Each structure stands twice: as C-alpha cells, then as structure tokens.
Amino acid sequence: MEDKRLLIVDDDEIFLNRLGRSMERKGFLTTLAGSVREGIEKAQSANADYAVVDLRLEDGSGLDVVEAVRKYSPDARIVMLTGYGNIASAVAAVKAGAVDYLAKPADVDDIINALNATGNEKPAPPENPMSADRVRWEHIQRVYELCNHNMSETARRLNMHRRTLQRIMAKRSPQ
Incomplete structure (x- = not known):
C-alpha cells in the first residue's frame, strides 16, 4: 500500500491528537502540528500528500500553513477546517490552495471524502451537518x-x- 502522508495542524491539542489517531487507523501516516509556526516548519519536511489545517490558530492564520504546504508539496490535497465558517474565509482558503472547506466538528469520514475527491467530483454532503x-x-x-x-x-x-x-x-x- 502506498504511503499516504498527512499533515494535521490544529491548536486544539485534544482534537489534534484524536484526529491524528483516527486518520492513522484509516491508513494515513500523520504528522501533527499545534501552531502556524510549527505547521510551516513541518510542511517543509513532511513531504505531505494531504493536509488538514484549522483556519484560526492561536498564533495566526491557517492560510499561511496552506500556502507553505502548497509551496513545499504542490500536489498535496488540503482541507481547511474551522469552527467559524463564512463565505469570505472559504474563498480565501480555496484561493490559497485548499480543495475543500469543512466546518467543525467534522467527521473523519467527511474529511477523508474531501481529501480523496478528485477533479470536478464533489464530496458527498456530510451525514450529520450542523443544525x-x-x-x-x-x-x-x-x-x-x-x-x-x-x-x-x-x-x-x-x-x-x-x-x-x-x-x-x-x-x-x-x-
């Protein structure tokens, strides 16, 4: 099986670790980062095939991490997560290089579907969307x-x- 290297960047340590373990069970090799600075550093060395990045981090914007991932791993598929979804930030995430934008709490299967969606294919709607x-x-x-x-x-x-x-x-x- 081909390695699926995944960079996950989120400042919520509990969520970060839980998502990392869940993605490992689904066959991904995960690299975890808890800040923008750490995310950019790990983007340089992780050679990620995929990335899941929180939009709002304590030390800045996840958009900076998306740009770094795009710079060091141009073919990586990036999904932006946020608890504060709005149209402007979704557009900014896509312009920075994210392939999808999901609101927290996002289900692991929804994240995987977004990461694996190809070309014009749209991921299926979430099973349990926010009310x-x-x-x-x-x-x-x-x-x-x-x-x-x-x-x-x-x-x-x-x-x-x-x-x-x-x-x-x-x-x-x-x-």
Whole structure:
C-alpha cells in the first residue's frame, strides 16, 4: 500500500491528537502540528500528500500553513477546517490552495471524502451537518470574539438587543 502522508495542524491539542489517531487507523501516516509556526516548519519536511489545517490558530492564520504546504508539496490535497465558517474565509482558503472547506466538528469520514475527491467530483454532503441553530450560535460566538468579548458592540454589529444577546449567550450551545 502506498504511503499516504498527512499533515494535521490544529491548536486544539485534544482534537489534534484524536484526529491524528483516527486518520492513522484509516491508513494515513500523520504528522501533527499545534501552531502556524510549527505547521510551516513541518510542511517543509513532511513531504505531505494531504493536509488538514484549522483556519484560526492561536498564533495566526491557517492560510499561511496552506500556502507553505502548497509551496513545499504542490500536489498535496488540503482541507481547511474551522469552527467559524463564512463565505469570505472559504474563498480565501480555496484561493490559497485548499480543495475543500469543512466546518467543525467534522467527521473523519467527511474529511477523508474531501481529501480523496478528485477533479470536478464533489464530496458527498456530510451525514450529520450542523443544525441551523448551531450555525447561528457559531456566528454569534465569532462576532463576539472579534469584538473582544464586548457584549454591547457585538449586539450592535448583529443588530440585536443587548439583553436578547445576553440570553442567547447564557444558554448552552445547540447541537
């Protein structure tokens, strides 16, 4: 069996290790990185056939890692993962060289299908996509984070009453 070298870059250590083990069980030889800096370093030496990269990392953007993977392994198939999906970042990921863009939490089989999709072939839709309530929750959380955890500014940008936003934020995230 031909080696399938996979670089995984994510700053969530638990998720990184779990995904690495799952991909190894599926036949991949994994290299793990927990930051942009480490991802770029490992992209130089890993000679990856595939890469799975988180968009937002503690020390920067996963797009920098995508560009490094593309530079050192031009034929690598790259999938971008993110908990904060939006059209602009999806377009930026594809322009940087990613072949697909998946929202977290992504199933291992969905990631493998995206990595293995060829040419014009589109991967099958996910078995368990995020609910509309979960997508809304993720969007609110992202705007809140971008507003430096300022509730009033977040409410203004989302065009909603601050108390309504506070009630939403007080609840557990939907599944």
